[in-house]
Amino acid sequence: MYLSVFDIFKIGIGPSSSHTMGPMVAAARFLDLLRASPFHAHGLRASLHGSLAFTGVGHATDRAVILGLDGVIPQTYDAEAAETALARIRREGRVAPEGLGPLVFDPARDLVFDYDRALPGHANGMILSATDAQGDVILAETYYSIGGGFVRSAAELDSGDADDEAGAPVPYPFHNAAEMLDMAARSGRSIAQMKRANELTLRSPRVLDDGLAAIWAAMTGCIDRGLATGGTLPGGLNIRRRAHAIHQTLLAERGLNLTPPHTINDWMSVYAMAVNEENAAGGQVVTAPTNGAAGVVPATIRYWLDHVPGAQPSKVGDFLLTAAAIGGIIKRNASISGAECGCQAEVGSAAAMAAAGLAAVMGGSPAHVENAAEIALEHHLGMTCDPVKGLVQVPCIERNGLGAIKAVSAASLALRGTGEHFMPLDNCIEAMRQTGRDMSDKYKETALGGLAVNVPNC
Numbered sequence: 001m002y003l004s005v006f007d008i009f010k011i012g013i014g015p016s017s018s019h020t021m022g023p024m025v026a027a028a029r030f031l032d033l034l035r036a037s038p039f040h041a042h043g044l045r046a047s048l049h050g051s052l053a054f055t056g057v058g059h060a061t062d063r064a065v066i067l068g069l070d071g072v073i074p075q076t077y078d079a080e081a082a083e084t085a086l087a088r089i090r091r092e093g094r095v096a097p098e099g100l101g102p103l104v105f106d107p108a109r110d111l112v113f114d115y116d117r118a119l120p121g122h123a124n125g126m127i128l129s130a131t132d133a134q135g136d137v138i139l140a141e142t143y144y145s146i147g148g149g150f151v152r153s154a155a156e157l158d159s160g161d162a163d164d165e166a167g168a169p170v171p172y173p174f175h176n177a178a179e180m181l182d183m184a185a186r187s188g189r190s191i192a193q194m195k196r197a198n199e200l201t202l203r204s205p206r207v208l209d210d211g212l213a214a215i216w217a218a219m220t221g222c223i224d225r226g227l228a229t230g231g232t233l234p235g236g237l238n239i240r241r242r243a244h245a246i247h248q249t250l251l252a253e254r255g256l257n258l259t260p261p262h263t264i265n266d267w268m269s270v271y272a273m274a275v276n277e278e279n280a281a282g283g284q285v286v287t288a289p290t291n292g293a294a295g296v297v298p299a300t301i302r303y304w305l306d307h308v309p310g311a312q313p314s315k316v317g318d319f320l321l322t323a324a325a326i327g328g329i330i331k332r333n334a335s336i337s338g339a340e341c342g343c344q345a346e347v348g349s350a351a352a353m354a355a356a357g358l359a360a361v362m363g364g365s366p367a368h369v370e371n372a373a374e375i376a377l378e379h380h381l382g383m384t385c386d387p388v389k390g391l392v393q394v395p396c397i398e399r400n401g402l403g404a405i406k407a408v409s410a411a412s413l414a415l416r417g418t419g420e421h422f423m424p425l426d427n428c429i430e431a432m433r434q435t436g437r438d439m440s441d442k443y444k445e446t447a448l449g450g451l452a453v454n455v456p457n458c
Contacts, residue, residue: 002170003328005199005321008353009215010149010287012074014279015392017291018124018337018445019052019059022145027068029151030128030141031097039138041130043104044069044095047112049125051339052145054446056113058235058390060282065126066107071097074149079282103130121157122146123339123444147337147345148289170198177329177370177425184366191356191366192318195325212317218286219275219298225283226274233280235391241281243274267307268408269401272299276397289327289336292343292385292392293350295400297323300354300407304361311361319357326356326373326425333426334433338385339445341436343396347403348380348432352425354407359414367419374425375410381428382435384443386450395451 012021027046034041046065048056056062063086067077070085089095093106104110119125122144129140142154172187172194174180184191199208230244247270253260272295279285279294288297301319305311327336330349335341352373359372380403388394414421442449 002173002198003324003331004202005195005324006211006215007150008148008287008289008324008327008331009320010074011215011218011284012149012287012291013077014282014285014291014294016059016061017149017287018145018147018339019056019061020064021074021149021287021291022124022147022151023048023052023061023126024064024068024072024074025149025151026126026143026145027065027128028071028073029143029153031069031071031100033141034130034139035099037130037139039130040132041100041103041138042133043110043131043135045105045110045112045129045131045137047114047127049114049127050118050123051445052124052126053113053115054448055387055390058387058447059392062107062111062113065111066095066105069097069103069105069128070095077284119144119154121152121154122337123441124337147335147340148287148331170201172198174325175329176333177373177429180325180329181366181370190318190322190360191325191369192321192360195321199321209317212320215286215320216301216316218284219288220302222278222283222285222294223271223274223298223302226276226278227270229277229281233277233391233393234282235280235389235393237389237391237393239280239393239397241277243270243277246270247274264303264307265405268299268303268404269398271302272296272400272404273397275299276392276400280391280393280397288323289331289349289353290338290346292338292396293346293400293403295397296347296350296403296407297354297357299400299404300358303404303408304358308362315361319361322360322369323353323357326369327353329425330377330429330432334429335436341432342383342439342444343385343399344377344380344383344432345436346385347399348377348383350400351376351380351403351407351410354404355410355414358408358411362411362415364411364415365419368414368417370425371417371419371421372411372414374421374423374428375413376407377425377432378423378428379406379410381432382439384439384450385445386443386452387445387447388452388455390447390452
């Protein structure tokens, strides 16, 4: 298996990579299947299961499926055009995907939240069907949104066909951290250099560098939009966006040469919160490795560039490549899905990736990088995913700020040492997998336990 940096970091839309982007991608895949089918479809149906049902409304899953069946994809999503399309579909009871003509699809009738029947492959399951004029099903497919915008059909999941680039020959095919460190030692290359060599088997240096630059441009642009925008987040909790006001206060303190205690933590938090407020509002974000954890990596990079003397913007690509290497190992050997392993798999994975990237660009050896990732992940173990009202707002937005702070602390601790440490990253990842397996479903993105059921009575 080989996971590209562009698999880990994907430009998409909020509020959730698994509940918004994934279902939209699944709908696009089903339309392609229908286009290749000899059957003539008259209508479409969709049913959402497991976590997609329980927290689908709060995560805009219904909206994503409706738009996806109309032909909208995350990469070219336009908010204004999407609102126009949604109004048309709800008014006419039809979708109009390219090459298939108008198809009957009344969201109120044909999109079902099935709270009773979980599908066997993954907590985020959905069934898409096409019907003839009599309403009989002529084509159906089960899809699973497995986190980070990754989607697999039931057959792909059963066969272990894990990734679009599975089997691609690369010079450094490490599957875990131990192999990564061994290959780094034998080759004399950094983790970023090995990851770059792997990427260059798939694309040219220019395409790779342009792609990395585009990822960072989208990340930092998201921070800037979040810092500039106030108001209230959608969804019904009436959560006020705080990043703008906090940022204005920080700028004022800087202008007056004031340095209140722990101000640097506030800067890290505000960068991360800006991203996740944009995500909660349905804006453009980059999976890192998911939307719910999208603020940690960008905040850590922005902290490094803006607050660490000697930071070099030319090394952002190395940061991203190193972070993607760690994210790929975690995804392969455990999970990056909150619905599968709780928030330890999302913000915990993001903190490990960010800590690794920061350690690398600050001169750490591969051993320092592995140690930094392990420290960050270790201290997120057991973290539940219990979003209030199923929205990616409470506790998700603040949690990204704390994830960035932990990432920076982990990198700093690792760089203070030699890279030698007691608990290997691979063992920590396995502990995360086991913890997620044993965790009650109430705490895995269903909004049925934890903070989601302990809310103010006012």
